[in-house]
Amino acid sequence: MTGGAGFIGGNFVLRTLATRPDAEITVIDKFTYAANPAALDSVGDRVELVKADVADAGVVDELVGKTDLVVHFAADTHNDNSLSDPAPFVHSNLIGTYTLLEAVRRHGVRFHHISTDEVYGDLELDDPARFTETTPYNPSSPYSATKAGSDMLVRAWVRSFGVAATISNCSNNYGPYQHVEKFIPRQITNVLSGVRPRLYGDGRNVRDWIHVDDHNDAVWTIIDRGQIGETYLIGADGEVDNRTVVETVLDLLGQPANAFDFVTERPGHDRRYAIDSTRLRTELGWSPQYVDFRSGLAATIDWYRANPGWWEASKVAAEARYAATEQVL
Numbered sequence: 001m002t003g004g005a006g007f008i009g010g011n012f013v014l015r016t017l018a019t020r021p022d023a024e025i026t027v028i029d030k031f032t033y034a035a036n037p038a039a040l041d042s043v044g045d046r047v048e049l050v051k052a053d054v055a056d057a058g059v060v061d062e063l064v065g066k067t068d069l070v071v072h073f074a075a076d077t078h079n080d081n082s083l084s085d086p087a088p089f090v091h092s093n094l095i096g097t098y099t100l101l102e103a104v105r106r107h108g109v110r111f112h113h114i115s116t117d118e119v120y121g122d123l124e125l126d127d128p129a130r131f132t133e134t135t136p137y138n139p140s141s142p143y144s145a146t147k148a149g150s151d152m153l154v155r156a157w158v159r160s161f162g163v164a165a166t167i168s169n170c171s172n173n174y175g176p177y178q179h180v181e182k183f184i185p186r187q188i189t190n191v192l193s194g195v196r197p198r199l200y201g202d203g204r205n206v207r208d209w210i211h212v213d214d215h216n217d218a219v220w221t222i223i224d225r226g227q228i229g230e231t232y233l234i235g236a237d238g239e240v241d242n243r244t245v246v247e248t249v250l251d252l253l254g255q256p257a258n259a260f261d262f263v264t265e266r267p268g269h270d271r272r273y274a275i276d277s278t279r280l281r282t283e284l285g286w287s288p289q290y291v292d293f294r295s296g297l298a299a300t301i302d303w304y305r306a307n308p309g310w311w312e313a314s315k316v317a318a319e320a321r322y323a324a325t326e327q328v329l
């Protein structure tokens with residue numbers, strides 16, 4: 001697998017070891033600022049870690065030749081960073097995916113591509129529609145444009161070269177080991193550090209939250225039972241607006257509901273994401289286990305409170321990046 005030292009990929013490693021006793025995993029990961037190698041500290045000898053770039057064709061070819069399945073999580077993923085410097089996103093998400101596709105084509109290896117609901121653009125707050133597998137692509141940011149391009153590469157390699165691939169597009173994940181630049185861990189660790197949470201724009205933007213373990217169980221469901229060449233949307237009916245998320249974090253940490261600040265809006269900020277995961281549920285029989293967002297969030301807060309050593313250093317670096325462009329309004 002690729003990206004096993006990242007948030008979703010790292011949780012995928014832990015979940016796979018726990019639920020699939022026969023699985024052996026080779027992780028290829030660049031170990032960038034976003035990596036959390038501590039998550040993999042105690043994985044033992046069923047996991048081999050290889051520090052390399054997924055765009056390095058030599059390393060990729062050798063490793064793909066020794067495996068029977070590639071699950072591709074590796075990506076540059078943070079929208080705000082893609083606005084300040086799109087170059088790594090083009091490299092990792094497009095050239096990286098292309099490099100992997102060429103290797104699985106050469107070796108005839110099954111491929112699963114992890115992608116995002118952001119490829120579909122955004123929805124209005126009052127639009128009853130949700131994204132489905134047939135929604136036209138309409139990405140807004142450099143990040144989502146590179147993910148859209150990577151999905152298109154996978155589709156083309158399936159059709160033109162017969163690569164045995166599936167794609168999943170998932171909504172916003174939360175849970176343990178998520179980098180503190182992302183919305184939920186940023187606000188949790190702000191409050192834990194005595195800093196007020198920060199909302200972009202009017203705080204009414206909606207994201208469709210799913211626990212990372214539910215995402216990863218869906219990925220295995222698609223690998224086990226999905227149809228080659230098909231796309232499946234993963235979502236847990238978790239639409240919540242950002243202000244409500246912040247107010248819930250504040251409430252769970254014993255702070256007043258209004259103890260947050262509005263800050264500079266994100267350029268091109270997508271208004272709302274919403275996933276219709278009917279296909280995954282009815283055709284493949286998946287359903288989420290974390291259906292109560294407040295209790296999932298409470299467990300996530302407990303994890304960050306119990307693991308300050310895991311996030312404190314990256315918090316300083318992430319807040320320094322934000323400080324370059326962000327102003328309290």
Ligand code: DAU
Pocket residue numbers: 077078079080115116117118170171172173181182183184186198199200201205206207242266273
């Ligand atoms: O929808 C799936 C996507 O979810 C993934 O493809 C991306 O990799 C992942 O980063 C996430 O994208 P978002 O841009 O939705 O996530 P982020 O955590 O950056 O922001 C969530 C929402 O919260 C968004 O409306 C922006 C807002 N926000 C974010 C931060 C960091 C704030 O209001 N304040 C903040 O400090």
